[in-house]
Amino acid sequence: MTEPFALAAYLSRWIPAVRHDLAASDSETTTLSDLLDLAGQDDRARWRGLGFGYLDPRGADWLRGAVAARHRRLTADDVLCCAGAQEALAAVVAALLTPRDHAVVVLPIYQPSEEAVTALCGATGVALRETEGWRLDVGEVEAALTPRTRLVLMNMPNSPTGATLDATTMGDLVALCRRRGLWLVCDEVYRHTLNRAPNLAPDRAQGTAAVADLYERGISIDGLSKGFGLAGLRVGWIACRDRRLLEAALNAKNRMSSCLCAASEVLAHVALGAEARILARSRAVGTRSRARLDALIARHPETFGADASHNLAFAFPRYLGPEGADGFARDLARRAGILVLPASLWRSRLGRVPTDRLRIGLGRAGAVPALDALDRHLRVPVP
Template sequence: MELDADASTDCWTDDVREEAGIDQREGGGLPSRSFAMADYLRSWSACAYHDLAASDSQPLQLSALLRLARSDDRLRWRSLDLGYADPLGSLRLREAVAARYAMVGADEVLVGAGAQETMTCLLQALLAPEDHAVVVVPIYQPLELVVTGLCATDGVALSANRAWSLDLDRFAAALRPNTRLVLTNFPNSPTGAALDRPTLDGLIALCRRHGLWLVNDEVYRQTDCALDRAVPPVVDLYERGISINGLSKGFGLPGLRVGWAACRDRAVLGRTVAAKNLLSSCLAAPSEILGEIALRAEHRITDRARAIGRRNHRRLRALLDRHSDVFEPDEPRNLAFAYPRFRGHEGATDFARTLASEAGLLVLPSILWRSSLAPVSQDHLRLGLGRIGSFAALGILEKHLLRQSW
């Protein structure tokens, strides 16, 4: 993030609080249809020039990605026709995506302009006003807003006092006779929580018993700390499981805007395409070729990203240990970000304000994940750790802590 290095003023004015979706009354609040994180980032971009807010991996340069291409890729790149592309995504790209899964082929994959667009169109294809959905929170706010705008919705919050686990009894209690869909995000942002196999099996058993669609946002799958213990994608375990992923987070390629849905039901994908035709219609042809190159070189790209995340996590772990009076110990769960609990008297939201205005350091307070569906903890900070610059930014955070009197 390139921000104004001379900015040092306090941007936390009443107008900014309102624009960023933070109510000045005790407890805070979020406007019903505003994307609080986007408002917050826009409002603070002139105040902070060190970034611990991003949750993607270190972005790749185009030249670096092209160096990973095969000779036939380079030939296609040089002779690329810049006409309209296939609304489903090119066959070659869908084949590259399908190769990641055990139970789907290219015809069970739909590629969209980023995971968010793909998910939005899928939810529109699956939900009607008479339906009911259950959303596990915290979750990326635009996805929650899409679901609540389509049908009646209940939320089930991850248990903060149980290492952000999913309580299946609470989940079962939220189901109704007209429940049609469950929306989850595992590995979860902002908490980093990942499901273990028994919990995932239990969740699938409940969904199968009630005939529910289980849609899981898996965009942080490549940055999970424990890939060797990661559960399979939901599309491979459940006939009504739908896996959403993309190249923005673990691959460090958000500029390509390549996301996808993997779903065994081709009729559902057909309805999703119909919804997508009202938006982007198709990917940019250059993104299709570059996305295919990236997927074939996944391990080389994600190994680099994971190495950066591990280095930053080691520095953060040491910082948290040295400042246990301010932060509750937090075991790393994801290499793209961490979510420590803030113990300071001023609270996480005001601490984030102080960091931005006094230290020029941008972090995200957990109020930005506040949900209308279920209570979500408000005393955490999400710290982005996927970028090379995160290492120096953690040093800025520690200098600020050392200057304070707690």
């Protein structure tokens, strides 16, 4: 994997040079003090008695139990905690794939996720259909299968498109995987920030149902970085009903990290216990930002196409200017100190991804003033 990580390189280049960050896709974070104010009696006792030795590599049973409680039919033994969702995904694919195997990857997807698969085996990309509202064609997934296919990987709700699956499509995909004996691996970190998504499979009004609840070979990857705004805790997890898979993933994970940070375990448990309050705040911030962006797009129809994404963490409008999305994003950072992400950063070796769009972050409190700055910039005639 010698190809540069395009998104990380772009952020490293431009973050120090800008005043307004519209590149982020996480939610507004919180302080340690405010998070501890949400702690119950048990977590306060854990915090006061906190030690810093090695911990259970699977995660504390009370933390895994809190994750399992968010699902319909899981217990603590169906959860493996990891140092972030990306470690969780890397552990899963390492546990499942060999050079003899094949995988189907739904595009676009986070570059390290794609590379975690292609470093291990051959893969075929299936792109979401842009002209049909980023619809996943399950027939195309089926056509991409080979006798060696072992898993289907997707990020759903999807970044950067904001796409999600309706109940019918999700059901069809699960049925296909069950019929062919495939693992269905889904990075679900944006489930908590969905918006305006019709006909979704229900899961306690949190968005699309987790694949671990829908399918015995469904593997849900999730964490606290996005909707919870707690990326600094580095807590993610694997949820799956297949215990042998979790044992294999634990074996792979143990080669990456020994255990979670002791403080992060307690704080993650606090956050899960206060999920409703934390997500309500995140959604309020995202809703304000979304309304401001919608108004901006309406004022500048010559610059942006309508955004049909279904997320409060980010938007993905088409850029209509002559210099293209890449040129506009670079010029915006240089001239106005505003950072947005061109869609080309999600380029893939497995298939075509759109290059005429921008991902615009909505989840942080700074998004509204940043969007106001963007609006002012667009009102100034180009010299």
